[in-house]
Amino acid sequence: xxxxxxxxxxxxxxxxxxxxxxxxxxxxxxxxxxxxxxxxxxxxxxxxxxxxxxxxxxxxxxxxxxxxxxxxxxxxxxxxxxxxxxxxxxxxxxxxxxxxxxxxxxxxxxxxxxxxxxxxxxxxxxxxxxxxxxxxxxxxxxxxxxxxxxxxxxxxxxxxxxxxxxxxxxxxxxxxxxxxxxxxxxxxxxxxx
Numbered sequence: 001x002x003x004x005x006x007x008x009x010x011x012x013x014x015x016x017x018x019x020x021x022x023x024x025x026x027x028x029x030x031x032x033x034x035x036x037x038x039x040x041x042x043x044x045x046x047x048x049x050x051x052x053x054x055x056x057x058x059x060x061x062x063x064x065x066x067x068x069x070x071x072x073x074x075x076x077x078x079x080x081x082x083x084x085x086x087x088x089x090x091x092x093x094x095x096x097x098x099x100x101x102x103x104x105x106x107x108x109x110x111x112x113x114x115x116x117x118x119x120x121x122x123x124x125x126x127x128x129x130x131x132x133x134x135x136x137x138x139x140x141x142x143x144x145x146x147x148x149x150x151x152x153x154x155x156x157x158x159x160x161x162x163x164x165x166x167x168x169x170x171x172x173x174x175x176x177x178x179x180x181x182x183x184x185x186x187x188x189x190x191x192x193x
Contacts, residue, residue: 007091009140012077017053017088019074019096024111029091030147031103031113032138035075035156036120036166040064044081044119053078053088072096075115077137083129085137091144101159109159114141114148122168131172135179150177 008014023029039048040062048065051057052073059069075097076089089095097115098108106112116134120126142148155171156164 007093007144009077009087009091009137012085012087014087015050015054016090017074017095018055019053019072020089020093023092023094027112028147029112029114029145030152031109031159032141032148032153033098033109033113033115033156033159034134034153034167034171035097035115035117036122036126036168036171037075037078037117038119038121042121042124049078049117049119050086050088075117077115078117078119079130079133079137080119081127081130083127083133085133091141098156098159100163103154103159113159114145118167118171120167120170122165123170125170126167126172131176131179134176135183138180139183150180 037049038044039046039052039057041064048057048061052068052071053075055072057065057069059066074088074095076087076091076095078086078088091114094110095115096110097117098110098113101107101109103109103113116137118126118130118134120130138153156166
């Protein structure tokens with residue numbers, strides 16, 4: 001018998017974060033939120049993002065870390081620059097990625113959303129590998145949560161305007177939605193490959 005905390009995607013690393021909890025009873029997961037993250041800001045690679053999501057970020061390792069080392073945050077998924085992905089929170093649990101947020105009049109978006117972090121920044125284009133992996137993972141998530149339609153895939157900036165800017169101006173929404181549509185067309189007309 002399955003229970004909360006069982007929805008882990010196959011084919012990627014799993015590093016369960018303590019920064020998660022149960023969703024409120026009756027929650028319908030119907031939103032996907034795309035973020036960007038880099039630690040230190042503007043630098044890619046290394047284990048600092050995982051350290052942040054596991055509450056083990058060393059505040060002395062970089063001046064920026066002193067301000068964020070005490071935060072208890074997480075996301076369901078992280079996609080690195082090379083397309084490698086890690087899952088930190090089971091999809092049926094609440095990750096702590098959105099903060100104060102509102103979507104279509106519903107507050108506390110963590111309650112009903114899945115958070116995907118792309119390793120990047122507001123001023124850096126994302127890699128081809130990241131778009132491909134994001135498309136693949138989004139299709140897997142949509143298969144589990146059909147209420148997440150293309151219209152219910154948003155940026156952090158959309159649910160926390162004025163407070164957040166990610167995934168930023170370099171995230172190509174048109175490209176991402178085109179890739180999603182192409183995958184869906186192939187699924188319907190050719191079948192899963």
